[in-house]
Amino acid sequence: MDVLVLGAGVSGHTAAAFLRKKLGKEHNVTVVSPSLYYQWIPSNIWVGVGRMNIDQVRFKLDKVYRKWGIDFKQAKALSIHPDGNNSVSQGFVTIEYTSADRKGSTEEVSYDYLVNATGPKLNFEKTPGLGPANDTTVSVCSYDHAAHAWKELQKVIEKLKKGIKQKIVVGTGHPMATCQGAAFEYVLNIAFELRKQNLSHLAEITWLTNEYEVGDFGMGGAFIKRGGYVTSTKIFAESILSENNIRWVKRAGVQKVEKGKIHYETLDGEHHSIEYDFSMLIPAFSGHDIRAMDKQGKDISSKLFAGNGLMLVDAKYKSKPFEEWSIEDWPTTYQSPGYDNIYATGIAFAPPHSISKPMKSKNGTDIYPSPPRTGMPSGVIGKVVAQNIAHRIKDGTNEHKHTASMGRMGAACIVSVGYGIRKGLGATMTVSPIVQDWEKYPEWGRDLNATVGEIGLAGHWIKLFLHYMFLHKAKGYPFWWLLPE
Amino acid sequence: MENLHKDRGYKDEFYPPMPTRFTKRIRTNFLVQVYNFFRLNYKIMKIVIKGHS
Ligand SMILES: Cc1cc2nc3c(=O)[nH]c(=O)nc-3n(C[C@H](O)[C@H](O)[C@H](O)COP(=O)(O)OP(=O)(O)OC[C@H]3O[C@@H](n4cnc5c(N)ncnc54)[C@H](O)[C@@H]3O)c2cc1C
Numbered sequence: 001m002d003v004l005v006l007g008a009g010v011s012g013h014t015a016a017a018f019l020r021k022k023l024g025k026e027h028n029v030t031v032v033s034p035s036l037y038y039q040w041i042p043s044n045i046w047v048g049v050g051r052m053n054i055d056q057v058r059f060k061l062d063k064v065y066r067k068w069g070i071d072f073k074q075a076k077a078l079s080i081h082p083d084g085n086n087s088v089s090q091g092f093v094t095i096e097y098t099s100a101d102r103k104g105s106t107e108e109v110s111y112d113y114l115v116n117a118t119g120p121k122l123n124f125e126k127t128p129g130l131g132p133a134n135d136t137t138v139s140v141c142s143y144d145h146a147a148h149a150w151k152e153l154q155k156v157i158e159k160l161k162k163g164i165k166q167k168i169v170v171g172t173g174h175p176m177a178t179c180q181g182a183a184f185e186y187v188l189n190i191a192f193e194l195r196k197q198n199l200s201h202l203a204e205i206t207w208l209t210n211e212y213e214v215g216d217f218g219m220g221g222a223f224i225k226r227g228g229y230v231t232s233t234k235i236f237a238e239s240i241l242s243e244n245n246i247r248w249v250k251r252a253g254v255q256k257v258e259k260g261k262i263h264y265e266t267l268d269g270e271h272h273s274i275e276y277d278f279s280m281l282i283p284a285f286s287g288h289d290i291r292a293m294d295k296q297g298k299d300i301s302s303k304l305f306a307g308n309g310l311m312l313v314d315a316k317y318k319s320k321p322f323e324e325w326s327i328e329d330w331p332t333t334y335q336s337p338g339y340d341n342i343y344a345t346g347i348a349f350a351p352p353h354s355i356s357k358p359m360k361s362k363n364g365t366d367i368y369p370s371p372p373r374t375g376m377p378s379g380v381i382g383k384v385v386a387q388n389i390a391h392r393i394k395d396g397t398n399e400h401k402h403t404a405s406m407g408r409m410g411a412a413c414i415v416s417v418g419y420g421i422r423k424g425l426g427a428t429m430t431v432s433p434i435v436q437d438w439e440k441y442p443e444w445g446r447d448l449n450a451t452v453g454e455i456g457l458a459g460h461w462i463k464l465f466l467h468y469m470f471l472h473k474a475k476g477y478p479f480w481w482l483l484p485e
Numbered sequence: 486m487e488n489l490h491k492d493r494g495y496k497d498e499f500y501p502p503m504p505t506r507f508t509k510r511i512r513t514n515f516l517v518q519v520y521n522f523f524r525l526n527y528k529i530m531k532i533v534i535k536g537h538s
């Protein structure tokens with residue numbers, strides 16, 4: 001049997017590793033990914049403040065895949081043909097090579113099972129003027145973006161050292177952007193670095209966010225037990241911002257970016273702008289522009305993908321009001337409803353709806369975070385899909401022995417600042433489950449014993465530990481499979 | 486001299502709780518943090534394992 005994995009990020013790489021481990025050599029595992037490198041994205045934050053260089057957060061995939069016996073094609077998927085075409089009956093994917101030696105050439109790669117783990121397309125185009133290509137705001141979503149962000153930040157630091165005041169704005173660059181956790185971590189790291197160099201008094205730092213309340217993080221916020229009270233992450237996040245002299249603008253949907261100025265609309269329908277000398281804004285995420293074709297070459301993308309390009313899976317997509325949302329809406333096997341040999345994992349799967357409550361401005365603009373799919377669920381889903389495919393191949397059944405729902409699994413988010421054994425500080429946040437289960441936990445939506453929010457050196461150690469642990473695992477070093485996702 | 490903290494009670498930025506010196510010291514106290522490191526890792530592991538079957 002041929003198993004084809006599209007994407008070699010957290011989810012696809014995990015899926016490929018477990019597929020190879022579970023399947024005998026008579027089966028082929030192929031990975032298609034446009035970059036030669038695996039990157040540990042969470043550590044890009046350290047690249048963005050000059051604490052790590054890009055080679056500390058990435059490694060070459062070809063060597064690891066050769067060792068594992070996985071066929072690696074440095075290419076990007078262009079289209080999926082689940083029914084084959086007039087000359088081939090098996091499903092295949094058309095790919096275009098991105099490697100220097102074969103750049104631009106295409107190939108049809110057939111499969112018996114397909115895993116789409118292509119992650120998010122960083123959709124800067126959805127916000128006019130946004131992003132490094134426009135020489136306006138920077139990004140930390142990939143290692144090259146983060147390295148560029150650090151270059152730009154250094155210019156700001158130089159000006160501050162000369163006594164020139166600087167305005168720094170960090171947050172979300174689209175009314176429905178997600179990944180607030182990463183941006184939040186970056187803004188705190190900038191504040192930390194400036195404080196260390198005694199430059200804080202010259203910098204005005206603003207957290208600009210589409211969250212209804214700071215601390216929503218795209219998961220409707222959370223409640224934690226702290227100091228004898230059950231408190232909202234709003235208090236936790238605002239406290240961290242205040243302590244670091246960061247002011248915040250919430251309920252803001254960025255509409256347009258110019259050099260030095262960001263235009264945004266707030267939920268009350270008003271239009272504002274904010275000036276900046278340095279800004280890092282997370283773009284909207286969407287699926288990659290992969291098309292789906294039937295046997296005759298007719299476009300059937302709507303059978304495989306949602307409108308935003310993310311892949312449809314076994315979620316309940318029927319639109320319903322927030323009050324009726326339930327964890328049962330969330331997928332458990334990540335199997336395509338149209339084709340039982342196609343799966344989507346990590347950010348590539350289309351969620352049924354957001355986790356945060358949808359909000360509309362007076363002008364009808366949706367301003368609220370899309371649901372995040374962080375590293376932990378992305379890895380877990382990749383593993384579960386690999387286990388199910390391996391089981392189906394070995395047993396010849398359509399049974400899914402393994403399941404993983406965002407309404408049952410938890411997530412940990414560690415926002416860490418500084419660097420070093422004695423010098424850093426980390427805010428550790430865990431939630432369980434990620435999507436609130438109001439039936440099981442009617443009062444707070446989540447298990448209060450598993451939901452924590454704490455600040456301390458320990459969180460920073462965990463972040464450092466995870467960096468090395470996940471790279472160890474991704475490189476397939478001894479006992480990698482024992483390490484959790 | 487102007488006291489910048491005079492309007493603390495009226496600004497959003499000063500409404501959330503601020504850590505006391507004691508809280509800040511605990512955050513970097515080596516022994517407490519070693520204990521927290523293992524405690525938090527245990528909590529995270531439990532979440533990962535419980536989340537899928
Ligand atoms: C700055 C930052 C910090 C973060 N910090 C944390 C954190 O601390 N903790 C946490 O849990 N999560 C964190 N996250 C989120 C985490 O990185 C994501 O959840 C995770 O990377 C998602 O995994 P994925 O495999 O779905 O997508 P990705 O990791 O993005 O992988 C997608 C893969 O698909 C490939 N691809 C793209 N297009 C194609 C195509 N057409 N054909 C084939 N392959 C393609 C890409 O090259 C890539 O290899 C952070 C994210 C960012 C941006």
